[in-house]
Amino acid sequence: MDRTGVTEDSQLVASAAAGDERAFEALVRAHIDAVYGHALRFFGDPQAAEDATQEVFVKVYRSLPGFDGRSAFSTWLFRVTRNVCLDMVRAQKRVPLPAELSDFDPPRSEDAADLVALSDAVEKAIATLPPEEREALGAIAVFDLSYEQAAEALGVPVGTVKSRVFRARKALAVLLTATEEA
Numbered sequence: 553m554d555r556t557g558v559t560e561d562s563q564l565v566a567s568a569a570a571g572d573e574r575a576f577e578a579l580v581r582a583h584i585d586a587v588y589g590h591a592l593r594f595f596g597d598p599q600a601a602e603d604a605t606q607e608v609f610v611k612v613y614r615s616l617p618g619f620d621g622r623s624a625f626s627t628w629l630f631r632v633t634r635n636v637c638l639d640m641v642r643a644q645k646r647v648p649l650p651a652e653l654s655d656f657d658p659p660r661s662e663d664a665a666d667l668v669a670l671s672d673a674v675e676k677a678i679a680t681l682p683p684e685e686r687e688a689l690g691a692i693a694v695f696d697l698s699y700e701q702a703a704e705a706l707g708v709p710v711g712t713v714k715s716r717v718f719r720a721r722k723a724l725a726v727l728l729t730a731t732e733e734a
Contacts, residue, residue, distance in 0.1 A: 561625040569616045576616070580609055583626070587633050589694045593686055594637045596679045608636045627701040630691055634705070677727040681720050688716035 561582070567575035584605065591604035611632055619628060678686060691702035691713070699717075703710040 562621070565616065565619060565621070565625050569619065576613060579612075579625075583629055584609075586626075586695045587629065590630070590633050590690045591637055593675070593678050593690055593694070594683075595640075596675075600640070604633070604636050604640055607640070608633050611636060623704055624697075624701055626695055627697055627705045630695045630697060630702075631705045633695075634687060673728060674724070677724050678720075680727065681723060685716045685720035685723070688713050689720040692717050 561579070564575045564579045564582075568579055587608050588601050588605045591601035591608075592598060595601055595604065608629075612629065615632070619625070678689070681689070687706060688702060691697045691705060692699065695702075697705065699710050699713050702713045706713060
């Protein structure tokens with residue numbers, strides 16, 4: 553995220569923490585796609601992702617006055633999103649749904665449907681990654697965190713995040729190349 557986004561988030565967080573509902577709505581609008589995208593990749597189920605997204609923003613609303621600003625809002629939001637998803641699994645409300653490699657349907661023709669099929673194939677490929685790699689990739693690619701921010705949010709060294717993202721990207725390249733050739 554660029555400096556402008558961080559500054560804007562800081563201003564919105566301060567206003568929302570002071571009770572400004574419009575500022576909170578603006579925060580939700582700015583980050584809902586990333587939260588939903590991470591939850592969807594985690595669970596593989598749109599309904600579970602919607603439930604998790606709603607729970608994330610309820611927790612954020614309740615916890616915002618206690619947000620100390622030591623980390624970027626996006627880093628804190630990623631951590632909240634990750635914890636909500638893990639809590640839902642622990643409470644056995646939802647179970648992550650890994651995709652089987654045999655579920656891939658490669659694109660067959662050269663039209664707009666190719667993009668939809670490719671997007672579906674990418675999502676299925678991501679779902680096959682180990683959870684640690686999926687989380688690291690999500691932090692970098694979906695939440696647009698820096699490697700340092702992702703390391704802080706995941707509680708691991710920066711080098712671990714880099715290696716997990718590298719392994720995830722390498723696995724996706726292999727899986728998607730195999731899907732295209734099928």
